[in-house]
Amino acid sequence: MNKHSRLHLPRAPARPGEKPDFSYVQISPAGAVRRPDVNARARDIEALAVEMVRVLDDADDAVGPWHPHLDPAELQVGLRHMLLTRIYDERMQRTQRAGKISFYIRSLGEEAVSVAQCMALRPGDMLFPSYRNQGLQIARGIALVDLMCQLLSNTRDMCKGRQLPVMYHSKAGNIFSISGNLATQFPQAVGWAMAAAIKGEDHLAASWIGEGSSATADFHHALLFASVYQAPVILNVVNNQWAISTFQGYAGGEQRSFAARGPGYGIAGIRVDGNDFLAVYAVTQWAALRARTGAGPTLIELVTYRAAAHSTSDDPARYRAKDDQEHWPLGDPIERLKRHLIKLGEWSEERHRALTGELQALVGASWQEAVTYGTLNEGPKLDPDLMFEDVFKEMPPHLKRQRALMRLERS
Amino acid sequence: MIQALNSAMDIMLGRDPSVVLMGEDIGYFGGVFRTTEGLQRKYGEHRVLDTPIAEGGIIAAAIGMGVNGLRPVAEIQFADYIYPGFDQIVSELARLRHRTAGEFFAPVTIRTPCGGGIRGGQTHSQSPEGIFTHVSGLKVVMPSNPRDAKGLLITSIEDDDPVVFFEPKRLYNGPFDGDPTKPAVPWSAHPKGQVDEGYYTVPLGLADVVRSGSQVTIITYGTMVFVALAAAAALKVDAEIVDLRSLVPLDVDTICRSVKKTGRCVVAHEATRFAGFGAEIVSVVQEECFWDLEAPIQRVTGWDTPYPHAFEWEYFPGQARVASAIKAVMESA
Numbered sequence: 001m002n003k004h005s006r007l008h009l010p011r012a013p014a015r016p017g018e019k020p021d022f023s024y025v026q027i028s029p030a031g032a033v034r035r036p037d038v039n040a041r042a043r044d045i046e047a048l049a050v051e052m053v054r055v056l057d058d059a060d061d062a063v064g065p066w067h068p069h070l071d072p073a074e075l076q077v078g079l080r081h082m083l084l085t086r087i088y089d090e091r092m093q094r095t096q097r098a099g100k101i102s103f104y105i106r107s108l109g110e111e112a113v114s115v116a117q118c119m120a121l122r123p124g125d126m127l128f129p130s131y132r133n134q135g136l137q138i139a140r141g142i143a144l145v146d147l148m149c150q151l152l153s154n155t156r157d158m159c160k161g162r163q164l165p166v167m168y169h170s171k172a173g174n175i176f177s178i179s180g181n182l183a184t185q186f187p188q189a190v191g192w193a194m195a196a197a198i199k200g201e202d203h204l205a206a207s208w209i210g211e212g213s214s215a216t217a218d219f220h221h222a223l224l225f226a227s228v229y230q231a232p233v234i235l236n237v238v239n240n241q242w243a244i245s246t247f248q249g250y251a252g253g254e255q256r257s258f259a260a261r262g263p264g265y266g267i268a269g270i271r272v273d274g275n276d277f278l279a280v281y282a283v284t285q286w287a288a289l290r291a292r293t294g295a296g297p298t299l300i301e302l303v304t305y306r307a308a309a310h311s312t313s314d315d316p317a318r319y320r321a322k323d324d325q326e327h328w329p330l331g332d333p334i335e336r337l338k339r340h341l342i343k344l345g346e347w348s349e350e351r352h353r354a355l356t357g358e359l360q361a362l363v364g365a366s367w368q369e370a371v372t373y374g375t376l377n378e379g380p381k382l383d384p385d386l387m388f389e390d391v392f393k394e395m396p397p398h399l400k401r402q403r404a405l406m407r408l409e410r411s
Numbered sequence: 412m413i414q415a416l417n418s419a420m421d422i423m424l425g426r427d428p429s430v431v432l433m434g435e436d437i438g439y440f441g442g443v444f445r446t447t448e449g450l451q452r453k454y455g456e457h458r459v460l461d462t463p464i465a466e467g468g469i470i471a472a473a474i475g476m477g478v479n480g481l482r483p484v485a486e487i488q489f490a491d492y493i494y495p496g497f498d499q500i501v502s503e504l505a506r507l508r509h510r511t512a513g514e515f516f517a518p519v520t521i522r523t524p525c526g527g528g529i530r531g532g533q534t535h536s537q538s539p540e541g542i543f544t545h546v547s548g549l550k551v552v553m554p555s556n557p558r559d560a561k562g563l564l565i566t567s568i569e570d571d572d573p574v575v576f577f578e579p580k581r582l583y584n585g586p587f588d589g590d591p592t593k594p595a596v597p598w599s600a601h602p603k604g605q606v607d608e609g610y611y612t613v614p615l616g617l618a619d620v621v622r623s624g625s626q627v628t629i630i631t632y633g634t635m636v637f638v639a640l641a642a643a644a645a646l647k648v649d650a651e652i653v654d655l656r657s658l659v660p661l662d663v664d665t666i667c668r669s670v671k672k673t674g675r676c677v678v679a680h681e682a683t684r685f686a687g688f689g690a691e692i693v694s695v696v697q698e699e700c701f702w703d704l705e706a707p708i709q710r711v712t713g714w715d716t717p718y719p720h721a722f723e724w725e726y727f728p729g730q731a732r733v734a735s736a737i738k739a740v741m742e743s744a
Contacts, residue, residue: 126478128475158512158514159510159511162509162510162512163510167510169511169514169515171511171514171515176515177507177511177515179503181498181502181503184498184502184503186471187468187471187472187475187499188472188474188475188478188503190471190472190475191471191474191476191477191478191479192476192478192479195476195479195480195481196479198457198481199479199480205475217467218498221465221467221468221472224463225465225468225472228462229460389509390508390509390511390512390513391548393516393571393572396616396659396660397660398660398661398663
């Protein structure tokens with residue numbers, strides 16, 4: 001074996017014991033990136049896939065052409081949704097550690113992605129989330145109790161005990177079912193958008209995957225179909241740098257931005273500071289307008305950092321520098337929006353503390369209610385008969401026979 | 412059979428504005444087997460979509476369309492090409508209703524030509540139905556004649572569950588008794604080639620006793636139906652031939668009624684033997700009819716090899732293979 005292989009192996013910037021290094025992240029100054037017309041042709045705006053749209057500057061002011069000029073009340077709603085998402089995550093993480101639920105996935109540090117994007121869309125737009133988009137559920141107004149009952153697989157579980165925790169769905173909220181198989185929802189969202197176009201409806205579809213999942217064939221199917229049919233869809237790659245222990249370089253992020261996959265397919269690609277609530281909102285609003293005016297799909301790369309573990313099943317201290325997150329150059333999304341609101345004179349540390357307390361109480365009360373519908377170990381239980389339902393619309397004879405056998409086994 | 416399938420899709424496109432067809436070469440060109448001929452011209456490019464050569468994308472987009480209220484009929488050009496869409500079929504399409512407790516579903520029909528006997532080699536001859544019958548949540552259909560094909564396809568399109576609809580391509584242009592040296596017979600000369608022009612359905616889960624008999628039951632479907640008929644006739648055995656038509660759901664009652672009557676059973680399919688769908692039939696018959704059986708059940712199948720281009724007729728389970736199975740099951744004391 002050649003000791004000096006010519007094969008290039010992407011290397012994480014900092015493994016445990018090494019000094020965090022984010023010099024590879026290309027950052028544009030706030031306000032520096034131009035905002036093209038929403039009907040601009042993909043080929044004329046390829047620079048957007050390389051630059052980084054940012055609105056909030058280091059002095060906590062909103063600057064530049066992407067400034068969405070949102071009402072302060074709306075910013076406060078965004079702050080509340082993000083904070084609630086974080087507090088919900090913290091509490092559910094502890095609940096998992098206490099053995100009350102089997103599994104959990106936090107979105108720590110990525111709250112602006114789901115919350116700002118959801119707020120920039122309309123209720124009739126269909127969301128095809130990944131497993132780290134709980135902010136979508138919260139911003140769409142899904143009750144915490146309903147989310148918690150899913151985590152508990154209890155008698156009020158929307159999935160009737162059939163899915164791993166966090167694989168929520170909401171038919172009424174227009175949020176599609178989350179799959180444990182990565183990126184499958186990406187081309188499905190394109191199909192949904194194609195149907196909206198066929199039916200002449202104004203709705204669009206939006207979907208989210210991590211940068212690691214952009215390696216799958218389904219990612220490419222989504223871009224291909226979106227491009228061919230110019231489907232009204234927003235395809236989001238949440239580049240949080242890590243796919244469990246695998247650095248984004250192994251998804252091809254070293255050579256080219258993920259947003260730049262868009263122009264390759266003839267789709268507008270745009271790279272945005274994923275921790276800048278205003279920039280994420282503005283970019284999503286722009287992409288939604290594109291989709292609704294027939295200008296086609298948009299691929300958005302949201303540059304952020306997965307501040308927590310991948311899930312409750314891994315320990316990031318084993319594969320990345322311990323204080324990595326503190327060196328992340330794009331900061332924390334909640335902190336940044338909070339400081340901006342304070343600068344506007346529309347918020348204060350005191351109000352923030354009060355809101356935190358209020359939301360903690362809400363999460364606590366919701367949990368108390370959720371467990372009354374049962375937990376893994378105690379209280380009311382789902383009927384195992386339910387597993388035979390919904391395999392088909394109507395139960396065929398062989399499943400009825402098997403259900404009868406199971407009942408016999410249990411009696 | 413091509414015209415019957417075309418008519419089924421034509422009728423459904425006309426009756427239900429949510430029906431859309433999608434697939435490679437199916438629109439402008441009308442499909443490589445001409446099954447969708449004229450439908451794009453009649454219903455427009457928004458109802459009959461040409462797609463990229465990306466089966467995973469076709470199935471995934473069909474799922475999304477189905478979730479958004481359309482009723483997609485996706486063609487996979489050959490069953491041999493279905494595997495790039497396998498994850499979307501197994502992990503997504505088949506389970507969507509179950510994992511969302513009935514709230515989301517995608518009423519997708521996947522049409523795909525299967526089977527050999529057309530010199531297609533290993534990539535245009537496979538019969539992978541057993542791979543799909545093993546997946547909970549999929550209905551699996553395979554007609555053997557034009558009349559059934561049309562009624563079953565209409566039923567499949569109207570079904571709110573996903574259906575994988577296999578079309579034995581050797582039967583596209585006429586019944587086939589397994590003897591490739593005989594001149595081809597067109598469907599127009601066969602009673603089951605007489606297809607009503609209008610709307611009609613054939614239910615899923617209902618087998619058809621294509622010949623009633625007293626001495627032996629041959630349970631089969633697809634390409635093997637006419638081979639079994641011919642083999643039994645040549646042996647002058649009074650065989651009862653059961654054409655399953657749909658594999659999931661399976662008509663266990665018709666199977667058992669027949670085997671209990673004849674006491675002897677042969678199971679025949681073109682697909683490979685090991686862990687094939689025939690094993691499921693054998694198991695059902697063993698469980699339900701053991702005390703009525705006069706002899707061990709026999710299986711007639713393709714060999715457990717890839718479909719060989721040069722040895723197509725040595726591979727194909729023709730009349731001779733069926734005949735030896737019938738003899739074996741008749742001779743057993």
